[in-house]
Amino acid sequence: MSEAFENKGALARKARMVFGATTAEAAQMVHVAKRTWEVWESGQREMPDAELELFIHKITNGVTPSEDRELVVVVADGQMPHDVISSDTFLNLTLNVDGTAEISSMAVSRATGRQYIHRTTFTIEPHNTHVVAFANRHRKWG
Template sequence: MNDQRRLQIRQIRRMLGLSAAETGQLVGVTEKAWQHWESGIRNMPETKYQLFLSKVGNQIKDTNNNYDLITVSRYDERGFPSALGVLSNLNYLGHVYSEDGQIMCVDSLILDLNTNLRRRNRICFNINDNDHAKRAVERWANRVKDDVDFNVGESWL
């Protein structure tokens, strides 16, 4: 599994306050299997990754209506999707469009688990494949404006 995905699943699990055993139950695997995925010992199957994103997205929306968790995908030449990343209104910083208006890049604040420092993360995606994400991001932009009260590079610990 690539490091970005490994860190992403750990970050989402921690953000939700779930144990590895609880998170494993969400996708039908043991605590040990989940720990292997997070540590990079084994690769998380794409189907389990998609199931995880689906389950946590629904769980968050059920418990807190002010929290959006949006999955962004890319499609291969056969039309099969793969997850590109996850966006949330809670760590949204801003967005830009490509000159032709086909690509949206969204900046988010994340915790770098290697350094325990806040940093900016950018996910770029095709708008035609992710219209739901475009609508959500534009909604967030109207709410955010100048609410940001952090320093990139500042420790969260």
């Protein structure tokens, strides 16, 4: 079962944290003020599609904070970013017979501070074949 993000700001926050950037660094990447970025992350204002796409593009095509960390973006229908997973939190990918898959990763609840397994279900074709390749590169077993 997919855990949907409440808004684009919540997705941007997760992507920023996975990438290891501060709010100031993220804001600078999309050419806005730090306060604007913080307002988007909090959900007080909706983050524009263009800025979210630019940020996701930059963090997935740029240099990651650690040479051994890789980021992958799961894309929803319409090619909008849906989830971001790093190789160091990736747990498993399950392929389903209906052309969908479920990716699992470790996450930390903002409310409780406790770890939990985050699961996202998505359609593989045509926009998420890269997620399967990512999973194959980072499987920790088998």
